[in-house]
Amino acid sequence: MNTENLLYLKDSYLKEVETEVKSANGKYVVLEKTIFYAQGGGQPFDTGKIIRLKDNKEFNVVFVGVFNEEVSHEASEEGLQKGDKVKCILNWNRRYMFMRYHTAMHLLISTINKHSGALITGNQISEDKSRLDLSLENFDKEAFIKWIQEVNEIIKTDAKVNNYFIKKDEAMKNPGLFKLKDKLPKDLEEYRITEIERVDIQADGGTHVKSLKEIGRLEFVDAENKGKGRKRVYFRVV
Numbered sequence: 001m002n003t004e005n006l007l008y009l010k011d012s013y014l015k016e017v018e019t020e021v022k023s024a025n026g027k028y029v030v031l032e033k034t035i036f037y038a039q040g041g042g043q044p045f046d047t048g049k050i051i052r053l054k055d056n057k058e059f060n061v062v063f064v065g066v067f068n069e070e071v072s073h074e075a076s077e078e079g080l081q082k083g084d085k086v087k088c089i090l091n092w093n094r095r096y097m098f099m100r101y102h103t104a105m106h107l108l109i110s111t112i113n114k115h116s117g118a119l120i121t122g123n124q125i126s127e128d129k130s131r132l133d134l135s136l137e138n139f140d141k142e143a144f145i146k147w148i149q150e151v152n153e154i155i156k157t158d159a160k161v162n163n164y165f166i167k168k169d170e171a172m173k174n175p176g177l178f179k180l181k182d183k184l185p186k187d188l189e190e191y192r193i194t195e196i197e198r199v200d201i202q203a204d205g206g207t208h209v210k211s212l213k214e215i216g217r218l219e220f221v222d223a224e225n226k227g228k229g230r231k232r233v234y235f236r237v238v
C-alpha cells in the first residue's frame, strides 16, 4: 500500500485539503491524496465533506476504509467523477477526540507493559470511551486504576509526540516497535513511527496529538475479566 498520499500520517492537524478524484465507482471515491483516516487499528474512520469545486456541491463522507490497497471514501450519494477537483473538509471535533484517545491508548499500553509485561490483544476507540484488551493473567481492577493514575502523571510532563518514517530494514532491527500481540507487521517498504518522547515508540498508522497535555486526563470507567490471558479496561478522556 502506498502511504505517500495519506496526508494524516505526516500531519494529523490538516483539516482541509484540495485534491482531485482519482477514481469513482458509484458512491465510492478514491482521492489523489486524503486527510480522511481509514478505519483500522482500533481507530474509527473520519467523517466530513467532499465539495466539488465546479459547482460547490457537497457530498458527506459517511465511511472510509481500505479496499484493494486504496483508501475508499463512501459518499452520501453518487455523482463524483474521476478528475473532479474537490475540497475536503474533516469533521475535526470527531477526529480530534480520536487523536486524544489514540495517544492516551499508547501511554496506557506502555505503562501496563512496563509493570506487567502484558501485550495488547485488542482495542477500540470510540467518541465517549475506549477499551483495551491485554494479555494479563490476573484480573485486578485496582491495578488498572493505579496504571491510569500513572498515565495522568505522565501527561503532566507534556512530552512531545513525533511521527516519522523509517526504512523496513531499520524497523526490523527493533522488534519492540511492534507491540500488537499476534500481529506481524504488513509487508511495507517504510514504517511510520510514532514516538512519545521519553515514554514510548511504536510502528503505528494512527493519528496523534502533538503533545501530551492535549489529551487532558484519563478516567477509569470499568474493567472486565474476559477469560484466560484477556483482561479488558474501559477508560475515557476528559
Ligand SMILES: [Zn+2]
Residues within 6 Å of the ligand: 041, 102, 106, 204, 205, 206
Ligand atoms: Zn497506535
